[in-house]
Amino acid sequence: MITRLWSLIRKEFIQIVRDPRTLAITFFMPVVQMLLLGYSATNDVRNVPLAVWDQSRSAESRQLLDAYRAADYFRITHEVEGEAAIRDLIDQGSIRAAIIVPPDYAEALARGEVAQVAFVIDGSDPTIAGTALSAATLIGQARSTAIMAERLAARGQAGALRTAIDVRTQVLFNPDLISAYYMVPALVGLILQFLTIVLTSGAIVRERERGTIEQLIVTPIRSWELVVGKLTPYVFIAFFDSLEVLVVGRLLFDVPINGSLLLLLSLTALFLVTTLGLGLLISTLANTQQEATITSIFFNLPAIFLSGFFYPLAAMPPLLQWLSYLIPLRYFLVVVRGITLKGVGLEALWFEVVALAVFAVVIMGSAALRFRKRLD
């Protein structure tokens, strides 16, 4: 039995090593994905290009613009005359926002009236627009408070201006709100799911497609030996890729691992049982490698969106939130983000661990039941 299992595993490793393209994808895909996600797919909005139409051209208007310049949310790239110019620049994509200071800005302030300033935002990208909107409002309010303080001081009432509520924020775990800290650990889950499902379903279906299964059937190999023999090499690859992501994430993006690495790897193993089970299940449904790949992708894409990898689950409609409970990756992302970022242990993750365990048993169990070492 051990000989049979070992010979299967060894054969599978030889085949993996002799397939350089798959091998390259296996080891480089995690790093490439991490570079892409770490550098490009960031929600950190900085340096939004801003056009200025200053009709006031006064000391007061310059003070206001300096306030916008000082915050690194905006970068003043154009000085324009007229609304048409602003529209053109937005259409071309050269600017994302524009500030319009009316001609009577300084005079209105001097008279003690409310001075109006217009802020135009390109709403085509909601993430950028949202950040620009709140930043523009905040900077304006801060400037407004400063001007009121100056006025009161001029009347000899300095100190009369006190804020009623002082909200002191404290951001835990990721004080600088760096996206990479959130995304890179989750990438472990994403890559494990994608790679193991595609590779294992393909590897098993390949035996059927090339007809080698027919030769295996007449040997004394048991169905479970065939399953374990086929899956084992991919467990090693999956762990290698997980560590690769964590190490490269540490080196390139300083992504911390605040919790127990041992706990993370143990729960990774639990999650792997669900993804390997899905790969096995798909292999029982597909007749060709192409079918297996398409079925894998068909499952993977919705699963990734419903897992909370890109978009927070709390922001989704209730129906999608309910559906997300059917996605094992959802639980694993909570686990991996919790352990790396918050440094939490089992006591905070027990719900996710129980859910993953249930999925592991159900998925692997039904896949193993469906998998038959026969042609029909």
Place this chain on the structure above:
Amino acid sequence: METRPVVLIEADGLYKAFGTTRAVDGVSLSVRAGEAFGLVGPDGAGKTTTLRLLVGALRADRGRVAVNGFDLASQVDQARTGIGYLAQRFSLYGDLTVVENLRFFGQVRGLSDAAVERRARELLDFVGLGGFEARRADRLSGGMKQKLGLACALIHEPRVLLLDEPTGGVDPVTRQDFWQLLIRVLGRGTAVIVTTPYMDEAARCHRIGFMAGGRVLVEGAPRELTHRLAGLVLELGAEPRNRARAIASQDPDVLDVQTFGDRLHLRVRAAAGVLERLPLALSAQGIVVERLRPVAPQLEDVFIALLQEHNRAAEAGLQ
């Protein structure tokens, strides 16, 4: 005392349907040690399905198979120990080398490392692949692939060997080589079942089963089968051949006309009437008759006759 059964593989009433198609419809056969049994028949006759039922790659809906005295359903491991199987398609690992394939199939059969190496050596010499150990299986020629397949099927010294069209798409010289190997395997007391589309290969078997529509229509030694048509096949040499063929087909006692090279083979209900009438009918049309005489029937004549009877019966059954 000899305790081993002489009959090494025995099938009784095998039945397998795919949907509404009866792929195998009541096949029974038994093959003894040292005997080659040929399964022949048109495409879709159920030859491959029968073989797959015999090795347990498919589960039969009804019927039973015993290999080496072990029941394939209840004593599957003991039964399979005795089976060597070469599937119709090349079904070894193309990305493994010749010797890696042999080692793998030896190891999954539970052979010790020493036994695997010894058998691999012997079999590579036996099939003539010595010197190609390190070549990847998908870079072998068609004939060499089949020889490697045979070697892998023989690695555990099975007493029963099942081969599904082992010489399909292989050149005649290699086919000849392959049959020489099979004859040596038979000489060691192995029972062989082989499916083949080639009549010359079928003629090499000790016994033949002719399959159509999922059934074995007739079974027997090649000579027994051809004997059924003794005196009922006439050879006609006449020019122009096409017109001779048309006229011969119209004779009431001629059942069927086949072209064999530059001759025509007429299968007849009774020879005497045809031998009398046909030369006259042909001469009357200005056709030169070189010869018309009874010949020893070929297996091909027998199978065409059987197939036509079967098709006629099947059509009658539908109506």
